[in-house]
Amino acid sequence: MRSSSVTDPDAPPAELPPALPEPAREDLRLETVLAALSDPLRLTIVRKLLLEREAYDHPCGWFGFDRPKSSLTHHFKALREAGVLRQRQYGLERRSRVRTEDLNARFPGLLDLVEEWQPAS
Amino acid sequence: MRSSSVTDPDAPPAELPPALPEPAREDLRLETVLAALSDPLRLTIVRKLLLEREAYDHPCGWFGFDRPKSSLTHHFKALREAGVLRQRQYGLERRSRVRTEDLNARFPGLLDLVEEWQPAS
DNA sequence: CCTCCAGTACGAGATTAGTCGAACTACTCC
DNA sequence: GGAGTAGTTCGACTAATCTCGTACTGGAGG
Numbered sequence: 001m002r003s004s005s006v007t008d009p010d011a012p013p014a015e016l017p018p019a020l021p022e023p024a025r026e027d028l029r030l031e032t033v034l035a036a037l038s039d040p041l042r043l044t045i046v047r048k049l050l051l052e053r054e055a056y057d058h059p060c061g062w063f064g065f066d067r068p069k070s071s072l073t074h075h076f077k078a079l080r081e082a083g084v085l086r087q088r089q090y091g092l093e094r095r096s097r098v099r100t101e102d103l104n105a106r107f108p109g110l111l112d113l114v115e116e117w118q119p120a121s
Numbered sequence: 122m123r124s125s126s127v128t129d130p131d132a133p134p135a136e137l138p139p140a141l142p143e144p145a146r147e148d149l150r151l152e153t154v155l156a157a158l159s160d161p162l163r164l165t166i167v168r169k170l171l172l173e174r175e176a177y178d179h180p181c182g183w184f185g186f187d188r189p190k191s192s193l194t195h196h197f198k199a200l201r202e203a204g205v206l207r208q209r210q211y212g213l214e215r216r217s218r219v220r221t222e223d224l225n226a227r228f229p230g231l232l233d234l235v236e237e238w239q240p241a242s
Numbered sequence: 243c244c245t246c247c248a249g250t251a252c253g254a255g256a257t258t259a260g261t262c263g264a265a266c267t268a269c270t271c272c
Numbered sequence: 273g274g275a276g277t278a279g280t281t282c283g284a285c286t287a288a289t290c291t292c293g294t295a296c297t298g299g300a301g302g
Contacts, residue, residue, distance in 0.1 A: 029241065030164070030234060030235075030238045031158070031159050031160065031161055031164055031238075032159075034155045034156075034158050034159040035155075035156070035159035037152070037155050038152050038153075038155040038156035038159055039152065039259095039260085040152055041260095043151070043152055059278075059279090060278085060279080061277095061278070061279090067261085067262090068261075068262050068263075069262095069278075069279060069280085070261080070262060070263075070264090070279090070280075070281080070282090071260075071261055071262065072279085073279065073280060073281085074259090074260075074261080074262095075260090076279095077280095078259090089268095089279095091268095091269060091270075091278095092268075092269050092270070092277065092278050092279080093269095093277090093278055093279075094278075094279065094280095107234050108230065108233075108234075109229065109230025109231070109233065109234065110230070110231070110234060112229075112230065113151060113228050113229075113230065113231060114151075117151045117152075120150065160289095160290090180248075180249090181248085181249080182248070182249090188291085188292090189291075189292050189293075190248080190249060190250085190292095191249090191250080191251085191252095191291080191292060191293075191294090192290080192291055192292065193249085194249065194250060194251085195289090195290075195291080195292095196290095197249095198250090199289095210249095212248095212299065212300075213247065213248050213249080213298080213299055213300070214247090214248055214249075215248075215249065215250090
C-alpha cells in the first residue's frame with residue numbers, strides 16, 4: 001500500500017485523535033467485561049452511549065451525572081481498561097464510545113442486554 | 122414416604138426437595154447477575170453445569186475443585202443469591218442447577234456467553 | 243448410641259473497589 | 273500572559289469481597 005507520510009494534509013477523514021490505551025479485541029476477557037458492567041453507574045454510561053450510537057462520541061460531562069469528576073474518571077477508566085469503551089482526546093475533552101464491533105464479535109448479545117437494562121426503582 | 126430406598130435421583134418432580142431461598146425471576150437484576158458471573162471460579166461452575174445440563178443436579182463435591190469447603194460454600198451462595206443457581210437439599214448433599222429458563226427469559230443470550238467462555242491460559 | 247460425611251456458619255486477615263477532596267495538567271480563547 | 277475549562281492524579285477513608293481455618297449441623301449407617 002502507499003507509503004503514508006508522517007503528516008498527510010490530504011487525508012481529511014483519517015485525522016481522529018489516537019485512542020487511549022485499551023486491550024485488543026482478542027484480549028477481551030468475559031469476566032473482566034462482566035465486572036466492569038456490574039456497576040449501576042457504569043451500566044448507565046454504556047446504555048446511554050448505546051442509545052445515542054448514531055451521534056458522535058460523548059465527553060463525560062455530557063452524561064450529566066451529579067458526581068465529583070474524580071469519581072467519573074474512575075468509572076470511565078474502568079470501562080476503558082476492560083475494553084468496553086474507546087476514548088479519544090478531542091482538544092480539551094475526552095470522548096467515549098462503546099466498542100460495539102469488538103464486543104459484538106467477542107460476546108454477541110451482551111450489549112443487547114445492556115441496552116434493555118433499566119436502573120433499579 | 123415410600124419404602125426404604127435411598128434418596129432417589131429418579132424421583133418424579135413432585136417429590137423434589139424444596140429449593141433454598143432465591144430471588145424470583147422478576148427480581149433478577151442484571152448488575153447482580155453480572156457481578157456473580159465476573160469471577161473465574163463461578164464462571165467455571167456455571168459453565169460446567171451448562172455443559173452437563175442433561176444430567177441431574179450436581180453436588181458441589183462433583184466439581185472437583187481443590188479449595189476449602191467454606192470457599193465453595195461462599196461461591197455457590199453468591200450464585201444462588203444472584204439468581205443464577207437453584208439449590209436443593211438431597212439428603213446430605215446440596216445439589217445445584219442453573220436457572221436456565223429464568224435467565225434465558227430475563228437475559229437472553231447471557232448463558233450462551235458463559236457456555237463458550239474459556240478460562241484464562 | 244456413635245461415627246462419618248457434605249456442607250454451613252462464623253470470624254479473621256488480606257485485597258480490592260467505590261467515593262471523594264484537593265492539587266494538578268493541558269488546551270482554548272481573550 | 274491570564275482566566276476558564278475538562279479531566280487527571282494522588283491520597284485517604286470506607287465498604288465490600290475473597291480466602292480460609294475452625295467449629296458446627298444434620299442426615300445415614302453401623
